[in-house]
Amino acid sequence: MMHLLICILINYLLVMVAMAFFTLLERKVLGYIQIRKGPNKVSLMGLPQPFADVIKLFTKEVSFPSSSNLYPFIFSPMMGLALALLFWSLYPYSSPLFFPMYGALLFLCISSLNVYATLIAGWASNSKYALLGAIRSIAQTISYEVSMALILLSALIILLSFNLILMTSSQWSSISLLLPPLFMIWFITTLAETNRTPFDLSEGESELVSGFNVEFSAGSFALIFMAEYTNILTMSLFTSVFFFGMIPLGIFTDIPLVLKTMFFAFLFIWVRGTLPRMRYDKLMNLAWKSFLPLSLSMMILSTSLIIII
Amino acid sequence: MTTSFYPVILATVIPPMVFAIAWILSNRPIPSMNKLSPYECGFDPKNNARLPFSLRFFLLAVLFLVFDIEIVLLMPIPLSLFLNPMSTLLETTISIIILMLGLIHEWNEGSLDWSS
Amino acid sequence: MPGMKFRQDMPPPGGYGPVEWAQKIPRRGLSGYAIFGVAIGISSTAWILYHFERNYKRRYELDMNDARIALEPLLEAERHRAFLKQLRKNRDEENMLMKDVPGWETGTLYGEPCYHNQAKRFPDVKPEEYFIHSRWADMYDRIWERRKH
Numbered sequence: 030m031m032h033l034l035i036c037i038l039i040n041y042l043l044v045m046v047a048m049a050f051f052t053l054l055e056r057k058v059l060g061y062i063q064i065r066k067g068p069n070k071v072s073l074m075g076l077p078q079p080f081a082d083v084i085k086l087f088t089k090e091v092s093f094p095s096s097s098n099l100y101p102f103i104f105s106p107m108m109g110l111a112l113a114l115l116f117w118s119l120y121p122y123s124s125p126l127f128f129p130m131y132g133a134l135l136f137l138c139i140s141s142l143n144v145y146a147t148l149i150a151g152w153a154s155n156s157k158y159a160l161l162g163a164i165r166s167i168a169q170t171i172s173y174e175v176s177m178a179l180i181l182l183s184a185l186i187i188l189l190s191f192n193l194i195l196m197t198s199s200q201w202s203s204i205s206l207l208l209p210p211l212f213m214i215w216f217i218t219t220l221a222e223t224n225r226t227p228f229d230l231s232e233g234e235s236e237l238v239s240g241f242n243v244e245f246s247a248g249s250f251a252l253i254f255m256a257e258y259t260n261i262l263t264m265s266l267f268t269s270v271f272f273f274g275m276i277p278l279g280i281f282t283d284i285p286l287v288l289k290t291m292f293f294a295f296l297f298i299w300v301r302g303t304l305p306r307m308r309y310d311k312l313m314n315l316a317w318k319s320f321l322p323l324s325l326s327m328m329i330l331s332t333s334l335i336i337i338i
Numbered sequence: 339m340t341t342s343f344y345p346v347i348l349a350t351v352i353p354p355m356v357f358a359i360a361w362i363l364s365n366r367p368i369p370s371m372n373k374l375s376p377y378e379c380g381f382d383p384k385n386n387a388r389l390p391f392s393l394r395f396f397l398l399a400v401l402f403l404v405f406d407i408e409i410v411l412l413m414p415i416p417l418s419l420f421l422n423p424m425s426t427l428l429e430t431t432i433s434i435i436i437l438m439l440g441l442i443h444e445w446n447e448g449s450l451d452w453s454s
Numbered sequence: 455m456p457g458m459k460f461r462q463d464m465p466p467p468g469g470y471g472p473v474e475w476a477q478k479i480p481r482r483g484l485s486g487y488a489i490f491g492v493a494i495g496i497s498s499t500a501w502i503l504y505h506f507e508r509n510y511k512r513r514y515e516l517d518m519n520d521a522r523i524a525l526e527p528l529l530e531a532e533r534h535r536a537f538l539k540q541l542r543k544n545r546d547e548e549n550m551l552m553k554d555v556p557g558w559e560t561g562t563l564y565g566e567p568c569y570h571n572q573a574k575r576f577p578d579v580k581p582e583e584y585f586i587h588s589r590w591a592d593m594y595d596r597i598w599e600r601r602k603h
Contacts, residue, residue: 033341037348087360090367095374107353114352118345127342134413141406152388156376160388168395171402178409185416187504189511201507206500209493243377248360252353310452313398317450321405321441325434332415332430336423338505420515 036126037118044117048258049079055258055298062302086254089247094154097244101153106245106252109146113259115139121193121270122283132193133185136267137178140222143260144170147231147241150253154244162240165309166224166231172316173221179324180215183208183331184271196270197286203274211327212272214320216296219264221316223257226301230309265293397449408437540584547587 053068056078060067068075093099116139119132129135144167151163184204188196205212221228232240242253269289276285307315412433418426444450484492545560552558561569569579581600585593 030341030344033344034348037345041348041352087363088365091361091364092369092373094376096376103357107357110353110356111349114349115345118349127345154376155386155388157378159376164392164395168398171399175402175405175409178406179412182409182412182415186419189416189419189508191416199511202500202504206497207504209497238377247364248357251360252357255356313452314450317401317441318445322438325438325441328412329431329434332419332427334501335419336427338501338508420512 033126040117040120040126041114044114044259044262045255047262048255049083051258051262051294052082052254053079054295055301058295058298059302062299083251086247086251091247091249092244094156094244096155098153098155101149102244103249105146105149105153106249106256108149109143109256110252110259112139112143112146113256113263116259116263119193120266121197122286123198123280125194128194129192131191133181133191133271136193137181140177141174144174146256150245151241154241156244158238158243159241162231162243166241169224169228169230169312169316170222172313173218173320176214176316176320176324177218177222179321179328180211180218181271183211183324183328184215186328186331186335188271189335193270197275198282200274201277203272205272208327208331210323211331214323214327215272216268216293218320219268220297220300221312223260223264223297225261225297227304227307228312229306230312261297262290262294265297266290268293394452401444401449404440405437408433544584544587 053075057067057075068078071078071081093102116136118127119129119135121132147163147166147170151159151167154160185191187204187207188200190196220226224231232242242250245253266286269286269292273289275282278284412430415426415430483489548560552560557564559565561567581597582593585596588596
């Protein structure tokens, strides 16, 4: 049983390393989008920059505000990172550790649990900005979760299974080609789910300073940050699993999956570098008045198309 | 006990370890009153931050609950499509029409309008 | 650091290139209708291909189902055999454990039968009782394994 634990540990550690370099990629790409160089000073072309960041964050003072509730305050960042790591036990590469029958359901469960980490963080820090940011980000995540579940369900209707391993090992046709609008809504929804840029209302700098993580510093902030970026990688992974079929390449079958994941992770950064922030009422209207009716009708469409074809 | 809990166990063990490392390495200056008070742009925080309660956000959460429960009811569709396609299509259509009617009712009532 | 030499960031030799300030109007590609048509064409082709894939998958699933049906009697027999073997192991173990107790009859509690009665001839054994003679941790592992199926 020890070897299994070690395998999972390696899986999680590599995810954390990937997340670290993803932050570097984001800084670099944002730099080039704004016609400047990103971090390029730390040793070799700035490559170990994330490790320098981690060391800096870990050696700073961990401050616990006097009015905060201490235990939830410590607990919530850890919970965020734990949930973000738990996604990766589902990682459906060609030699997986587990063969979960209902991996897509587990994905939905964990992604809805992510709300609680934000909720506890915002409530426990007992600061007005933190509370407002947390409430905003929860309302946003919750509203988009409804349409996310419906979109995922219509994709699963076409895939006819909840099994992620089956999807990556035997699904040749890709849903992004079968129903392109579905894929577009899904991508926008993942942007909103991870609180990324056109929808990063939880940390609107002009009104809320930094949202639900104002009070967090050093180690706790590092944990929140890691959870956020791991979630982005997770979302891009599941986008490529659900919406892009596999390409049979023998032992290299995993490589297209990884490349697609990297492309979507890059797309998240690209969107951040390009689009301005949305207004909050428009965000809510987009979720409830366009995405929800559209995803409901998409579900009927995919069910009937499956039966006709 | 069983191997399917191993990822959960490891995922709950790693973040506290990371936090413990941060806690051990962290700098510990003398705490000051200003540093320990909650952040509030230049003000002294006078009253409790948990007082404001927005009914709008609460209503939104209730709406979410209603829709999410109905999504849970729709979950087994992909599995039942192989077994009996026609009845699944019928059930899906009926339940989605009910959902849609609920949505239209909410829309009509104005509980989806954010700024009024 | 002593070993490192300070190097000031300077512009490249010859200076930077001229700043591009003129407006760049991108080349017009396909019109909206054309893009729409291409998208519809691609997705209808994809649906036709999906049709073939699904038929293949359905045949495969049918094949697997037939194989499972063919295997089922064998698996059932093996399951019964394992069950009876475990019962025999339990009986032997009890015989060995209780050989010093005078008047102990295996399968009964001081003469009263508890695994075999008149109304319901062979009641189902609880899993905790079925694996009673194994180690505590192993017992719960085995119960878990049984519940998965």
